[in-house]
Amino acid sequence: MDWDAVADELYGLPPGEFTAARDEHAKAARSAGDRQMAEKIHRLRRPTLAAWASNLLVREQPDEVERLLQLGEALRQAHRDLDGEQLRELSTQQHQLTFALARQASQLTAQAGQRISEDARQEVQDTLHAALADPEAAKEWAKGHLTKPLSAPVGFPTPSRQPAPAPAARRPAGEVADLDAARTRRREQQERLERAQQQSAEAEQELHEREGELTAAEEEQSRAEEAQGQAEQRVTDLSQQLDEAEREQQKAREAARKARDHARDADRAVREARRRAKDAAAHARKLAEQTQHQGKGG
Numbered sequence: 425m426d427w428d429a430v431a432d433e434l435y436g437l438p439p440g441e442f443t444a445a446r447d448e449h450a451k452a453a454r455s456a457g458d459r460q461m462a463e464k465i466h467r468l469r470r471p472t473l474a475a476w477a478s479n480l481l482v483r484e485q486p487d488e489v490e491r492l493l494q495l496g497e498a499l500r501q502a503h504r505d506l507d508g509e510q511l512r513e514l515s516t517q518q519h520q521l522t523f524a525l526a527r528q529a530s531q532l533t534a535q536a537g538q539r540i541s542e543d544a545r546q547e548v549q550d551t552l553h554a555a556l557a558d559p560e561a562a563k564e565w566a567k568g569h570l571t572k573p574l575s576a577p578v579g580f581p582t583p584s585r586q587p588a589p590a591p592a593a594r595r596p597a598g599e600v601a602d603l604d605a606a607r608t609r610r611r612e613q614q615e616r617l618e619r620a621q622q623q624s625a626e627a628e629q630e631l632h633e634r635e636g637e638l639t640a641a642e643e644e645q646s647r648a649e650e651a652q653g654q655a656e657q658r659v660t661d662l663s664q665q666l667d668e669a670e671r672e673q674q675k676a677r678e679a680a681r682k683a684r685d686h687a688r689d690a691d692r693a694v695r696e697a698r699r700r701a702k703d704a705a706a707h708a709r710k711l712a713e714q715t716q717h718q719g720k721g722g
Contacts (some may be wrong), residue, residue, distance in 0.1 A: 427461065474551065480532040493555070495521060
């Protein structure tokens with residue numbers, strides 16, 4: 425069983441079909457003797473509607489995925505360079521692209537038979553924004569296996585719910601913020617980002633631990649239920665065998681009773697025949713004696 429193929433299939437399904445399909449794959453892996461694969465599959469979490477929509481977008485629009493990844497690299501480079509004009513130009517592209525792709529994701533879910541709300545569509549747009557801001561988030565999104573929406577790191581501009589209008593004209597270079605102040609703000613933002621990422625990592629670790637405990641408990645429950653089923657089947661089989669043995673015992677008792685009756689009747693007949701034989705022998709001797717006596721008298 426190929427892990428990537430299973431994950432690709434599951435995360436392409438509407439969330440309502442995910443759990444049953446996941447459990448079926450886990451059961452198949454367990455039946456095949458691959459308990460490690462079964463547990464790995466069972467740990468997969470059902471995606472939210474927004475995460476599923478984001479996954480659909482990755483599958484159905486690979487060219488747009490590449491375009492977004494390239495834009496994200498350009499934006500991050502502009503942030504590193506503190507290039508105000510480049511940031512303004514790329515931010516306009518960012519807002520327009522994320523809005524358009526979020527709308528496409530909404531259309532894809534509708535075509536798949538599951539419409540998403542405006543809030544879920546906004547979560548898709550936030551996920552795209554996170555992919556623009558963070559290369560690790562971009563890699564995670566591009567796999568198409570999200571279980572929940574992504575959020576952009578602290579300090580990265582948040583997109584509006586509508587595409588931002590293009591500026592009428594470029595501002596003069598003198599309006600660009602002072603570089604020293606910008607570097608200070610950037611350093612403060614980076615510190616806030618690191619703290620937020622640390623908190624996020626700790627929360628994610630705790631989530632994984634709790635999910636691991638849940639998986640272990642579900643596996644234990646599955647084994648216990650399987651053992652219970654086997655025991656109940658054994659009880660059923662033994663009950664059937666007991667019923668058959670009792671019927672055979674009853675038949676044997678009936679046969680023994682008939683045999684005893686037959687033996688008793690046979691014994692009675694033997695005694696009666698012996699008596700008649702004895703009486704006949706005695707009668708024959710008596711007749712013989714009488715015949716002999718008459719012969720002597722004549």
